[in-house]
Amino acid sequence: MSAALLAAVSGLGLGLSLIVAIGAQNAFVLRQGLRAEHVAAVVAVCLLSDVALIAAGTAGAGALVQRVPALLDVVCLAGAAFLLGYGVLAARRALHPATLVTEAAGQRAGLTVTVTTALALTWLNPHVYLDTVVLxxxxxxxxxxxxxxxxxGAGAGSAVxxxxxGWGARLLRPVFARPAAWRVLDAAIAVVxxxxAAGLVARVL
Incomplete structure (x- = not known):
């Protein structure tokens, strides 16, 4: 195996190991995939963001993050506020099954709102800087x-x-044909x- 191929395979393995963990971004992509709502846009935002962060880290931006920890603290607090707000909305959906039925019936969020949410869940998450840029x-x-x-290789892992x-979530749609399944999913998302958010605040304090 050539050195280049070995490096690419190693990057692929590490990239997948870092990204597969359940988190805010993955929960959002899964939900959009289940609803078949702006899936291509959400996947593109997450992938391009990951590629940009991987490139920044490879180019040496991780050293800046380590030297100026206050930058990460600011991102932590902003991210905690956003995640808490998103969690409250998910909890509200879980507590009101009627809302879930309406959404499952076809009510769609706008593309701008969806893309903005995907960007926020990616760029306001300090873990992405620690994992992707620094590590x-x-x-x-x-x-x-x-x-x-x-x-x-790491970028290819993100793409896969x-x-x-996003698109594989369709295999679970028969399960989520029932409002109760959406209620459980949104409750799980709210907890995550x-x-x-609590973890981010604790990190700063």
């Missing part, structure tokens, strides 16, 4: 001249994951969002 960027640096192959999550 992945630092490991990419260990590959020397092959670091961009490593970054390419988001595409699979609020837990992440």
């Amino acid at each position: 992945l960027g630092s490991l990419a640096g260990t590959w020397g001249e092959q670091r961009w192959w490593f970054a390419a 994951w988001f595409a699979g999550l 969002m609020v837990t992440l």
